[in-house]
Amino acid sequence: MSLIVEAWQDHVGAVDAVLTAIYGITLPEELRAINNARGAHLPADHATRIDLMAQFGFTIHQQGPEEEFYAYFGHYVMNPYRPAGDHFLRHDPNGPVVVSPFGTVLGRAGEHYGIYQDMRLPAAKTLFLITLLNWLDDVHVVRSGRVWNYGWGGHGSDLMPGQPTRAALEPMLDWLKGLFVDDTPGGRVAVEFSSAVRSRDMYLAWEAVHPGGISFNYPVSATN
Numbered sequence: 001m002s003l004i005v006e007a008w009q010d011h012v013g014a015v016d017a018v019l020t021a022i023y024g025i026t027l028p029e030e031l032r033a034i035n036n037a038r039g040a041h042l043p044a045d046h047a048t049r050i051d052l053m054a055q056f057g058f059t060i061h062q063q064g065p066e067e068e069f070y071a072y073f074g075h076y077v078m079n080p081y082r083p084a085g086d087h088f089l090r091h092d093p094n095g096p097v098v099v100s101p102f103g104t105v106l107g108r109a110g111e112h113y114g115i116y117q118d119m120r121l122p123a124a125k126t127l128f129l130i131t132l133l134n135w136l137d138d139v140h141v142v143r144s145g146r147v148w149n150y151g152w153g154g155h156g157s158d159l160m161p162g163q164p165t166r167a168a169l170e171p172m173l174d175w176l177k178g179l180f181v182d183d184t185p186g187g188r189v190a191v192e193f194s195s196a197v198r199s200r201d202m203y204l205a206w207e208a209v210h211p212g213g214i215s216f217n218y219p220v221s222a223t224n
Contacts (some may be wrong), residue, residue, distance in 0.1 A: 063102050107165040107166075133146060
């Protein structure tokens with residue numbers, strides 16, 4: 001564990017040093033306002049990793065472990081929540097980090113986290129429409145005011161020419177921008193490009209006005 005902590009210290013220190021060099025900021029709260037998201041294979045135990053994130057001042061857990069949801073429901077979690085250390089798909093109202101869920105690497109289909117997942121263009125569009133329909137139902141019927149997420153993962157190498165992500169990226173963005181982004185059905189903005197930081201802040205604002213509310217909660221008997 002000591003080697004893991006040392007590796008974290010090296011990584012966080014290097015990123016913070018870059019931010020200091022670029023922006024001239026040095027205060028921990030200033031640095032963590034930017035360097036605030038973390039994902040790591042080690043420690044593998046969720047509780048230990050989440051606790052370590054809290055110790056380092058991180059408030060956003062990188063998307064990924066909640067992809068297990070796809071194995072049960074055929075789509076991803078749609079709402080930000082605080083993952084629990086004993087099971088990543090359980091909401092912990094006192095959890096120190098927020099995860100903003102979204103899909104795996106755009107343009108690819110295959111196993112990730114031991115689960116076959118499809119994020120090729122037709123499937124990615126289908127998952128978006130599922131999210132949009134659930135948001136519409138929430139806005140007009142349920143009226144919970146919850147925050148809704150959609151997106152995909154990727155690595156720098158996935159954006160290189162000849163990669164499936166590169167081939168899918170422009171048509172996916174064109175489709176979203178041309179048909180949905182900034183559109184206002186019923187007077188409400190349906191979709192806008194955003195970030196994990198804004199998703200976290202919107203979730204925290206929702207949480208503040210819904211004390212005890214659970215953003216992410218599916219009955220065990222439900223599969224839709």
